[in-house]
Structure formats: C-alpha cells, structure tokens
Amino acid sequence: MSLQILxxxxxxxxxxxxxxxxxxxxxxxxxxxxxxxxxTVHAAFVRSPYGHARIRRIDTSAxxxxxxxxxxFTADDVAVLPPLAxxxxxxxxxxxxxxxxxxxxxxxxxxxxxxxxxENRYVAEDAAELVxxxxxxxxxxxxxxxxxxxxxxLLHEDLGTxxxxxxxxxxxxxxxAFAQADRVFRRRFHTNRFVAAPMETRGCLSVYERAxxxxxxxxxxxxxxxLRLFLALFLGIPEHKVRVISPEVGGAFGQKMTIxxxxxxxxxxxxxxxxxxxxxxxxRENLAAATHAKEQIIELEAAVRSDGKVLGLxxxxxxxxxxxxxxxxxxxxxxxxxxxxxxxVYDIRAYQHEVIAVCTNKSPVGAFRAVGWxxxxxxxxxxxxxxARELGLDPAExxxxxxxxxxxxxxxxxxxMVYDSGSxxxxxxxxxELVGYDELRRRQAELRQQGRYLGVGISxxxxxxxxxxxxxxxxGFPFPSHDNATVTxxxxxxxxxxxxxHSHGQGHETTLAQVAAEILGVSIDDVVVEHGDTDRAPWGxxxxxxxxxxxxxxxxxxxxxxxxxxxxxxxxxxxEVAPEDLDIQDGTxxxxxxxxxSLSLFQVAFAAYLDGRVRAEGxxxxxxxxxxxxxxxxxxNGCLVTVCEVDSETGLVHLEKIVAVEDCGTMLNxxxxxxxVMGAIAQGIGGALYEAMIYDENGxxxxxxxxxxxxxxxxxxxxxxxxxxxxxSPVTIGGIKGIGEGGLLATPAAVAGAVLDAxxxxxxxxxxxxxxxxxxxxxxxAETGA
Amino acid sequence: xxxxxxxxxxxxxxxxxEVEPRMTLADFLRDELGLTGTKLGCEHGVCGSxxxxxxxxxxxxxxxxxxxxxxxxxxxxxxxxxxxxxxxVQQAFWEAHALQCGFxxxxxxxxAVALLSEDANPSEQAIREALSxxxxxxxxYQNIVxxxxxxxxxxxxxx
Ligand code: FES
Ligand code: FES
Numbered sequence: 001m002s003l004q005i006l007x008x009x010x011x012x013x014x015x016x017x018x019x020x021x022x023x024x025x026x027x028x029x030x031x032x033x034x035x036x037x038x039x040t041v042h043a044a045f046v047r048s049p050y051g052h053a054r055i056r057r058i059d060t061s062a063x064x065x066x067x068x069x070x071x072x073f074t075a076d077d078v079a080v081l082p083p084l085a086x087x088x089x090x091x092x093x094x095x096x097x098x099x100x101x102x103x104x105x106x107x108x109x110x111x112x113x114x115x116x117x118x119e120n121r122y123v124a125e126d127a128a129e130l131v132x133x134x135x136x137x138x139x140x141x142x143x144x145x146x147x148x149x150x151x152x153x154l155l156h157e158d159l160g161t162x163x164x165x166x167x168x169x170x171x172x173x174x175x176x177a178f179a180q181a182d183r184v185f186r187r188r189f190h191t192n193r194f195v196a197a198p199m200e201t202r203g204c205l206s207v208y209e210r211a212x213x214x215x216x217x218x219x220x221x222x223x224x225x226x227l228r229l230f231l232a233l234f235l236g237i238p239e240h241k242v243r244v245i246s247p248e249v250g251g252a253f254g255q256k257m258t259i260x261x262x263x264x265x266x267x268x269x270x271x272x273x274x275x276x277x278x279x280x281x282x283x284r285e286n287l288a289a290a291t292h293a294k295e296q297i298i299e300l301e302a303a304v305r306s307d308g309k310v311l312g313l314x315x316x317x318x319x320x321x322x323x324x325x326x327x328x329x330x331x332x333x334x335x336x337x338x339x340x341x342x343x344x345v346y347d348i349r350a351y352q353h354e355v356i357a358v359c360t361n362k363s364p365v366g367a368f369r370a371v372g373w374x375x376x377x378x379x380x381x382x383x384x385x386x387x388a389r390e391l392g393l394d395p396a397e398x399x400x401x402x403x404x405x406x407x408x409x410x411x412x413x414x415x416x417m418v419y420d421s422g423s424x425x426x427x428x429x430x431x432x433e434l435v436g437y438d439e440l441r442r443r444q445a446e447l448r449q450q451g452r453y454l455g456v457g458i459s460x461x462x463x464x465x466x467x468x469x470x471x472x473x474x475x476g477f478p479f480p481s482h483d484n485a486t487v488t489x490x491x492x493x494x495x496x497x498x499x500x501x502h503s504h505g506q507g508h509e510t511t512l513a514q515v516a517a518e519i520l521g522v523s524i525d526d527v528v529v530e531h532g533d534t535d536r537a538p539w540g541x542x543x544x545x546x547x548x549x550x551x552x553x554x555x556x557x558x559x560x561x562x563x564x565x566x567x568x569x570x571x572x573x574x575x576e577v578a579p580e581d582l583d584i585q586d587g588t589x590x591x592x593x594x595x596x597x598s599l600s601l602f603q604v605a606f607a608a609y610l611d612g613r614v615r616a617e618g619x620x621x622x623x624x625x626x627x628x629x630x631x632x633x634x635x636x637n638g639c640l641v642t643v644c645e646v647d648s649e650t651g652l653v654h655l656e657k658i659v660a661v662e663d664c665g666t667m668l669n670x671x672x673x674x675x676x677v678m679g680a681i682a683q684g685i686g687g688a689l690y691e692a693m694i695y696d697e698n699g700x701x702x703x704x705x706x707x708x709x710x711x712x713x714x715x716x717x718x719x720x721x722x723x724x725x726x727x728x729s730p731v732t733i734g735g736i737k738g739i740g741e742g743g744l745l746a747t748p749a750a751v752a753g754a755v756l757d758a759x760x761x762x763x764x765x766x767x768x769x770x771x772x773x774x775x776x777x778x779x780x781x782a783e784t785g786a
Numbered sequence: 787x788x789x790x791x792x793x794x795x796x797x798x799x800x801x802x803x804e805v806e807p808r809m810t811l812a813d814f815l816r817d818e819l820g821l822t823g824t825k826l827g828c829e830h831g832v833c834g835s836x837x838x839x840x841x842x843x844x845x846x847x848x849x850x851x852x853x854x855x856x857x858x859x860x861x862x863x864x865x866x867x868x869x870x871x872x873x874x875v876q877q878a879f880w881e882a883h884a885l886q887c888g889f890x891x892x893x894x895x896x897x898a899v900a901l902l903s904e905d906a907n908p909s910e911q912a913i914r915e916a917l918s919x920x921x922x923x924x925x926x927y928q929n930i931v932x933x934x935x936x937x938x939x940x941x942x943x944x945x
Contacts, residue, residue, distance in 0.1 A: 025891065
C-alpha cells in the first residue's frame with residue numbers, strides 16, 4: 001500500500017464523531033485542577049504590582065506564621081535553580097536570563113517574586129497577601145519604539161540596550177525594484193498585543209517520591225517530553241526518574257508550549273517539601289503573567305507599477321517582546337516569523353526586511369496560534385487594500401495581478417519558503433463567488449448613497465504547516481522538530497497507538513485512530529490513542545504550529561503500515577498464501593478474491609504472540625512498530641472574505657458573515673478541520689475588534705480580568721461559511737497539510753479590511769488594532785472634518 | 787473559622803456538610819464532593835464555565851457561597867445523563883462537534899438545558915443571547931448553536 005496518498009475509505013476523510021467526547025460531555029474528564037492526590041498542599045505566588053522596580057527587601061515573617069503555611073520561598077530560597085534563557089541558536093540574539101523568582105528587580109506586572117505553600121488554597125492566598133515586598137519603583141517603558149531610544153530605561157542593564165536583536169536582510173534587487181516603480185507607498189501598522197486566553201488557565205502538580213527519587217509532574221502543557229527534558233536538566237533529576245503527565249488540557253493555542261518559571265519552581269518545591277504541591281493559576285495571573293502575543297510595529301514600503309504589479313517590498317518589523325526574550329522561543333518569535341511571511345501568496349521578487357526585537361516592561365511574548373503570521377498578514381493585506389484603492393483598482397483585482405498561480409509550484413519565495421502546492425488564485429475566486437462579491441459591491445454603492453457603510457474585506461493567505469525541521473528552518477527557526485508513534489496490535493487483535501503529539505482539543509484520539517483503522521482494516525472502536533504521558537508515549541516535540549495532523553498522521557501511517565506487514569506475514573503462513581494476496585477489512589484477514597478463506601484479526605494476532613510455529617527465523621512476536629516522521633515543508637492556503645456594516649453614529653461594527661475557503665490538502669476528518677477553522681476565526685474576530693492588552697506608561701496592566709479584556713461571545717461571531725478545496729501535498733505522507741492556524745492568521749486582516757473598506761477613504765488614518773468604536777469614529781470624523 | 791451546616795440536594799442525592807462561610811459553591815462541589823465536572827475559568831463571574839443548575843435555573847457557582855445553597859437542589863454536569871444515557875443536549879453536542887477542549891462544555895450544556903426548559907423553540911438569536919454569558923475559546927460557537935438547535939428539535943418531537 002503506497003502511503004503517498006492515504007487510502008480514502010471508511011475512516012480517512014469521514015466525518016467521524018469524536019471518540020473522546022463522552023468523558024467531556026459527562027464531566028468525567030480530568031484536567032489539571034481536577035486531579036486530587038491525598039496530602040496535596042497548594043501554592044500561591046506573590047507577584048509584582050510594578051512594571052519596573054528594584055526589590056529592596058522581602059519580609060516573609062508574617063506570612064510564615066499563618067496556621068497552615070508550610071513555607072514561603074523567594075529567589076534566595078531557590079538559588080539552586082538556574083535561570084531560564086532562550087536556547088535558540090540564532091546569531092546576534094542577546095540572551096536575557098530570567099530568574100525563576102524575581103531577583104533584585106521586577107520587570108513586568110505579574111512577575112513572580114515569592115511563593116507561599118499552604119494546606120489549602122485559601123490559606124495560601126491569605127498568607128501571600130502578608131508577604132511584604134519593599135520595592136523602589138523605576139521608570140518603565142511600555143512602547144517598543146521608545147524602548148529603542150538611547151535614553152530609555154533599561155530592563156537588562158548589563159546589555160546596555162533594550163534591543164536584543166536587529167538585522168537587515170536584502171533579497172533580490174531591491175534598489176532596481178524601487179527605481180522601476182511608478183508609485184511608492186508607505187504605511188505603518190501597530191498590531192495589538194492579544195493573548196491565547198485558553199479557558200483553562202495554566203497549572204501544575206509536583207509529586208516527588210523520596211524513596212525512589214521519582215518525580216511525577218502533572219502540567220497543563222502542550223509538550224510533555226520537552227518539559228521532562230527541561231525539568232531533568234533544571235532540577236538535576238535523572239531523566240528516567242522524571243515522568244511528565246499532561247492530563248486533559250483546556251485549550252492552549254501556543255500559550256502552554258513554554259517552560260514557565262512557575263513550573264520549575266513548583267517541581268522543585270515538590271521535591272524539597274516531600275508533599276505533592278499544586279498550583280492552579282487564576283485568571284488574573286493568566287492575563288498578566290502567561291505569555292502575551294502578536295504585538296508588532298510593522299512599517300511597509302512597496303514599489304508598484306501603475307498596473308498594480310508589486311515589484312518590491314521593504315519591511316521593518318519591531319517585535320515588542322516584553323520583559324524577557326522568553327526561553328522556548330525568544331523575542332524573535334513574532335518579528336522573525338512575520339518577516340518570513342510578509343510576501344505571502346504574492347509573487348514578489350525583491351524584498352528587504354529589518355527585524356528588530358525589543359524588551360519592554362510587559363509580560364513576555366510567546367506563541368499564540370499563527371505566531372508572527374497574524375501581524376504580517378494583517379499589515380500586508382490592509383496595505384494592499386490601500387494601494388489598490390489608491391491605484392483605482394478593486395482589491396480583488398489587485399490580488400489577482402500579484403498572486404502566485406498554480407503553474408508556478410513548487411514556488412520558492414525570496415525568504416526561502418518552498419510552497420509545495422496549493423490553490424491560491426482558486427481559493428480567492430471561490431470565496432468571492434460564495435460571498436457574491438459583485439452584488440456586494442453594488443449593494444455597497446447603493447447603501448453609501450443612503451449614508452450607510454457596508455464593507456468587504458479579503459484576506460488571501462498561505463499557512464506554513466507540518467512543523468518539522470525543514471519548515472522550521474524555512475521559517476527562520478533552526479531547531480530540529482520531529483515526532484514518533486508506536487502502533488501495537490495486542491494478542492486479542494485490539495490496536496494501541498501511542499503518540500508524542502499532544503491533544504488539547506484537536507481530537508487526535510479520533511483522527512489518529514482513523515488513520516490507524518484505515519491502514520489496519522479495523523474499526524475505529526478497536527483502536528485507542530494514548531498521548532500526554534511520557535511513560536506511555538514515545539519521545540517527541542508535542543503539539544504546536546499545526547503540526548499534528550501532518551506529523552501525527554504521517555508517523556501513525558508509517559507505523560501502522562509496518563505492523564500491517566508483520567501481521568500479514570503471520571497470516572500468510574496460517575493461510576498458506578503470499579502476503580501480497582491478503583487484505584484486511586473489518587477486522588478480518590482474507591485472501592483477495594476468495595473472502596471465505598479468512599481469519600479474524602484476533603486469530604492472527606493471537607498466533608503471532610503465542611504460537612511459535614508462525615514465526616520465521618529472526619522474527620519478533622511483538623506486533624508493534626515505532627516510527628518517526630520529520631516531514632518536508634508543506635503549506636496550506638485559503639481565502640477569507642468578511643462582510644460588515646459600520647454604524648457611523650456609534651462606530652460599532654456589525655459582522656454580517658465570514659466566508660472561508662481553505663485548502664489543507666487531504667483531510668482526515670472534515671468535521672474537525674471545520675472546527676479548527678471556526679475556532680480560529682472567532683479568535684481573529686477578537687483580535688480585530690475587541691482584544692488588546694493595555695498598559696499605561698508606568699507599566700500598569702489595565703486589562704487583567706475578563707471584563708476589561710473582552711473575548712468574543714456567541715453574539716459577536718457571525719455566520720461562518722466554510723468550504724474546502726483539496727490540493728494534496730506532493731511531499732507529505734498522505735498529502736496532508738495542517739490547518740490549525742489559518743483562521744487566526746487571516747481573520748484580523750479580513751475583518752479589519754472590511755471595516756476599513758466600509759469607511760474608506762476614512763480608514764487610511766487607522767493604523768492600530770483592534771478597531772474599537774472610538775478608533776472607527778475618530779477616523780470617520782477626521783475624514784469628514786466633523 | 788466558624789463552620790456553617792448545610793443540607794443540599796446534589797444530583798438527586800441529599801448531602802449534609804459543614805462548610806467554611808467563605809467557601810464558594812464551586813469549591814464545595816469540586817473539593818468537598820469531588821464533582822470536578824464543574825469548571826473554573828475565571829472565578830469572577832464572566833466565563834460561565836462554573837454554571838450549575840440551581841432549582842433548574844443556571845447559576846454561576848463561583849459567585850455564590852456554599853452556605854447560600856442550603857436547601858437548594860443543584861444539578862451538575864455529572865447529574866445530567868441518566869442510567870448511562872446521555873441527555874439530549876449532551877448527545878447533540880457530541881453529534882454537532884460542539885466541543886473541542888471540553889473545558890467550557892459542562893457550563894455550556896447546563897446553560898442550554900436551562901434555556902430549553904424555559905423556551906422549547908428558541909430562535910438562533912435567542913440561543914446566541916442565552917449562551918453569550920459562556921465563553922468558549924475553541925469552537926467559534928457556531929457548532930454549539932447548532933447543537934442547541936438540534937437538541938431543541940429532538941426534545942420537542944419527543945414530548
Ligand atoms: S468561573 Fe465562574 S464565571 Fe468564570
Ligand atoms: S471547547 Fe474549549 S473552551 Fe469551549
């Protein structure tokens with residue numbers, strides 16, 4: 001069986017209901033906070049109320065006397081723990097080591113300064129309030145451009161600057177492009193700082209057995225094996241004595257792929273206290289101290305011919321990295337990823353980018369779905385809309401004139417990304433057709449006559465997926481990235497699939513079981529998928545960057561295929577035919593063309609394990625295979641079109657609908673693909689219209705509750721119309737491409753684009769998201785001079 | 787601290803306990819009774835993850851004290867399925883793929899149950915408004931709305 005194209009059959013490609021759902025529907029699913037181990041004590045962190053301050057003294061004496069308190073710990077008490085630092089081997093990137101509890105200085109509101117452990121959470125929090133920290137407030141800097149000034153307050157004095165990275169790269173003949181241009185356009189964008197805000201906050205539970213020296217660490221993490229590796233190194237516990245279990249995880253979206261200081265501290269306290277220590281973050285802490293995302297200042301300059309052809313682009317990308325260039329990713333995570341994707345789906349042959357990463361007195365920036373790409377897509381698509389209108393071209397037509405066409409694949413971009421396949425132009429045309437574009441333009445003109453503001457926004461995108469080593473390199477992050485699956489048929493013919501990719505809502509227990517079931521010819525009910533426990537799953541990187549369908553699907557297919565071959569060898573001896581003449585369906589192995597000559601999977605598997613006669617010299621009884629997969633780079637694509645109406649009295653935006661045409665190659669389960677797309681779109685609506693982390697100039701965080709930081713609710717998300725195109729990847733197993741991020745990558749551009757389209761030409765004056773009613777109104781009144 | 791005696795009916799069972807006056811109903815259900823299906827997403831009354839039914843009405847269990855529940859009948863997500871048979875709302879959530887990470891799901895389901903007990907045939911807008919106090923970060927809500935519509939239809943045709 002060739003794995004190039006996965007067999008489409010009973011399971012692969014079907015809308016299979018999720019096998020994991022019953023435990024979630026009935027409340028039986030256990031998330032971190034739900035794990036109750038006898039003897040557990042509870043931690044509460046004391047956090048900085050200042051954006052920038054020197055710590056003069058910490059007095060823990062009052063807190064220590066509270067009945068039920070086991071201990072209060074500060075940086076001095078955990079001095080054996082090394083600081084966290086970015087491990088990325090990128091030349092010119094300055095490290096900013098972070099003490100796991102703040103030492104000498106605090107650099108953002110919410111930074112952990114001390115931790116109290118007590119018999120219960122209520123007591124721990126009472127005592128935490130009694131910890132007295134004497135701070136000397138320092139001037140703060142919360143704006144990335146101001147932080148670059150020579151006289152700006154320094155976060156890390158020893159660096160002598162807040163700029164941790166700065167590099168200009170020129171690709172192609174940029175001077176010629178600008179010399180040949182009929183028009184040159186410029187625009188500055190400041191994309192908003194918003195956050196993953198998973199409904200489950202962070203949390204962990206450290207259980208240490210002194211007698212055996214074994215640490216079992218439960219954490220709401222996306223990458224159990226990576227966390228195990230780091231904990232072993234940080235705590236000096238041999239790796240084979242560390243087990244990380246990630247129970248059910250209530251959403252992550254990238255926020256839980258960091259090794260957090262709190263995790264290291266709690267793991268350590270479990271060891272020193274000899275009691276299970278549990279920490280469950282509250283929402284304030286999550287908003288203040290878990291990683292933030294997506295804030296960049298992007299300046300674009302385009303060299304354009306009067307027919308609309310873009311000859312060259314220049315970009316200056318300043319990533320506002322927050323207080324530390326954070327450990328698993330660094331402050332480059334946003335601007336460097338953005339720089340790579342600025343050309344996007346467009347055929348642009350000259351490009352220059354300057355990437356800058358800066359520290360500011362805000363929570364560190366980390367991954368959040370479509371890292372860097374959301375900001376890049378938003379800036380470029382809004383810029384292109386503006387250029388199109390200035391040239392008197394329809395934004396759709398402008399895109400047609402620049403988009404990479406299907407005869408150009410494989411297409412290597414100026415930044416070294418190799419687009420393997422796709423339907424860029426096709427997705428644009430299909431989305432326009434679905435939304436009824438021409439009719440909308442007519443309606444728009446009519447409504448304008450009546451003083452009403454209808455707008456249409458287009459966002460045409462490419463999404464790097466299959467985060468293996470190759471795409472990581474193409475995206476600018478040279479770090480190996482691969483995973484493993486073990487597929488086993490047990491003696492009764494039931495199938496176990498153990499995988500290193502982790503599920504926190506993606507439904508892997510279903511999709512990966514679909515792959516195994518298809519290849520092994522069994523029912524999905526006879527397959528179980530295990531993940532999230534380093535003692536049960538083989539080593540791997542975890543789940544992030546839309547990698548799990550491609551890598552997970554691929555590695556399960558490879559391992560299942562090998563097990564299938566083993567099984568058929570055994571069956572061939574039992575049935576006395578060649579293995580090639582056998583097939584498996586519905587759990588029955590049979591001779592092709594003579595289906596009555598058959599054996600059940602049970603019979604074959606049982607014999608493989610327990611009847612030595614069916615085993616040839618040198619063969620193993622175990623029907624099991626472990627396979628790794630590090631796929632070639634592949635790229636999904638799609639087009640979003642948003643329709644909205646803006647109320648010119650209030651500035652409120654009413655979204656009418658969003659059409660999303662996406663192409664992620666071979667789909668394992670369209671229902672799950674649609675779920676990913678819809679969820680990401682809703683997050684993008686938040687990013688375009690509502691969500692922003694706001695700091696004042698002193699570094700105070702003004703948005704630390706779900707009242708001040710507003711997520712979209714069911715009434716803010718309009719009708720979503722999803723349609724699939726399917727261009728299988730020629731380079732991945734089964735032709736699968738990932739799909740996790742496209743929605744959030746593309747939606748802010750489509751939504752903001754629709755708003756700006758509605759109020760054009762007023763929208764030119766808006767360069768900052770989200771498009772709050774105030775911003776929309778002030779753009780409108782500036783234009784009309786009212 | 788002085789403890790307060792309470793008697794509550796939880797999922798049809800009568801429970802008597804002595805609770806700290808400041809203990810929330812959510813913590814009582816989760817930590818004292820081990821009913822961890824009730825989730826805490828914000829603990830400040832915004833996300834709806836902690837929704838339970840209090841004499842049939844949807845209530846945020848992070849905002850009320852256990853002591854206040856004296857004499858009340860509480861239904862949590864654990865009490866919804868009967869004899870291994872999913873409640874029609876649970877079944878519809880499953881079929882419509884109305885959950886991903888599942889963290890908001892208990893609160894969503896109980897909110898939907900409360901809505902359908904008051905309005906057997908809600909419009910899409912009414913469903914969206916009823917759910918607008920429950921945050922979901924995974925699904926984009928569309929499938930949740932579809933699930934509630936599906937459950938409403940089935941409940942109507944079975945009654
Ligand atoms: S936990 Fe009660 S409303 Fe959020
Ligand atoms: S399913 Fe994850 S928050 Fe709703």
